[in-house]
Amino acid sequence: MEKLSENVFVETRIRGCNPGFVVTSEGVVVIDTPQLPTKALAMYEEARAYGPIRYLINTEHHVDHIFGNYYFDEVEHIVSHRATFDNFMTVYPQINPYEYAKEAIPTDDPEGAALFPDEKTYFSKPNKPDIILDGDSELKVGDHTFQILWTPGHTPGQLAVVVPEERIMFVGDTVFNGCQTWLYTSDLNAWFDSIDRLLEVDVDVIVPGHGPVCTKQELYVQRAxxxxxxxxxxxxxxxxxxxxxxxxxxxxxxxxxxxxxxxxxxxxxxxxxxxxxxxxxxxxxxxxxx
Ligand SMILES: [Zn+2]
Structure with missing residues (x-):
């Protein structure tokens, strides 16, 4: 994975979202999981090498942010907004999330075919969130703070995760950097408000939901x-x-x-x-x- 600092790792070059994790003095906090099985298992192992996974935060309900939860067995808590929990792997008109995850295997992760669960097995343990938020929240893990901001717009349950000690924030799909923006489940008025809010956060680095790591400048580009x-x-x-x-x-x-x-x-x-x-x-x- 790409190492952004001593404690922050992200993956921006695979199909699906940009998952990442932060290493603290008391374990690891994961933000989103890879959709592809071999990538999900590899990230799970890599994260655990730094300590127990204390929290996994899902920033939204789209399949490319949550499907890999299946492979993250030993996680103390999984966190999301209520709307993400409520929409977790639900089929909506444009996409059946299970079929969509499966469709990527032959082209993007042929080795993952052996790891890909049948539908019954998947739904027997999708590793859904157990800490459900209705708004902002904050976690303290070791010497790190995780400010969780509810930033609806791309999806109703959209979250951003600010780590002030690292001067970084994970904004999820509120920013698509250098690639097409998906508006399927969006509310644009809410999205503009969320961008305004994120512009006020004092950080140097942004991990977008898709595309390369960037700065707050990309919030203006996304808004445009x-x-x-x-x-x-x-x-x-x-x-x-x-x-x-x-x-x-x-x-x-x-x-x-x-x-x-x-x-x-x-x-x-x-x-x-x-x-x-x-x-x-x-x-x-x-x-x-x-
Ligand atoms: Zn999305």
Whole structure:
């Protein structure tokens, strides 16, 4: 894994999210788990070599942040927001999370096929969170502080984890750095508020949910891209375009590739983003008109 400092390790070059861990004087705190079995097991072993895993924090419910929990057997506590717990591996219209995790195996982790559980085995121990948050929280582990901020927007249960002693924060999918942003389960108004909030946190380094490690500057870039997205769809809605017309003509396919291993999903991501934003804009309009 990439070593960001004496105590902080992340993995940004595999299919799925950017999982990481922080080594403290009293054990390890893991933030998200790799989706691919061999990567998940390798990270589990690597983290445990530094001490017991005291906490595993899931920053959201999307499969690429939680599926690997299955391989993290000896963890004292798993932490998430209530909305992440409630949506854990639930099937929503665009994605069946178990099937999505399975789909990546032949191309991205053929060796993981032997480690991939059948559906019954997986659901017998998905290692769901046992500490459920309704807002911010703080953990003290050894000489480290973990400020957990509820930053909804990309998902309703989105969390950021600030480690002031390391001057670093893990912002999860509130930032996609240099790759397409997934808006499927988003609430853009909440997302803008969360970016504002994270801009006030005093750190030097940001671990985004996808793409290379960056700085707070990337929060401005993410906000600009979200503004472009919402503006493009809002203008089309203003012109009276139907959802189908938007799906056919809009999007930002040329801006970025989709993150590692998912390049083939560009058309799907674009269309699901458009549909999500169209619904967000038109549902609000219809509520206001009542
Ligand atoms: Zn996500």
């Amino acid at each position: 891209f979200l503004l472009e997205w919402i503006t493009q769809i809002a203008v089309a809605v203003g012109k009276g375009w139907t959802k189908e017309e938007c799906l056919e003509n809009l999007g930002f396919a040329n801006r970025f590739p989709v993150d590692i291993g998912q390049e083939y999903m560009l058309d799907d991501v674009t269309k699901n983003n458009i549909a999500s934003l169209y619904d967000q804009l038109t549902v609000k309009m219809s509520v206001e008109n009542k």
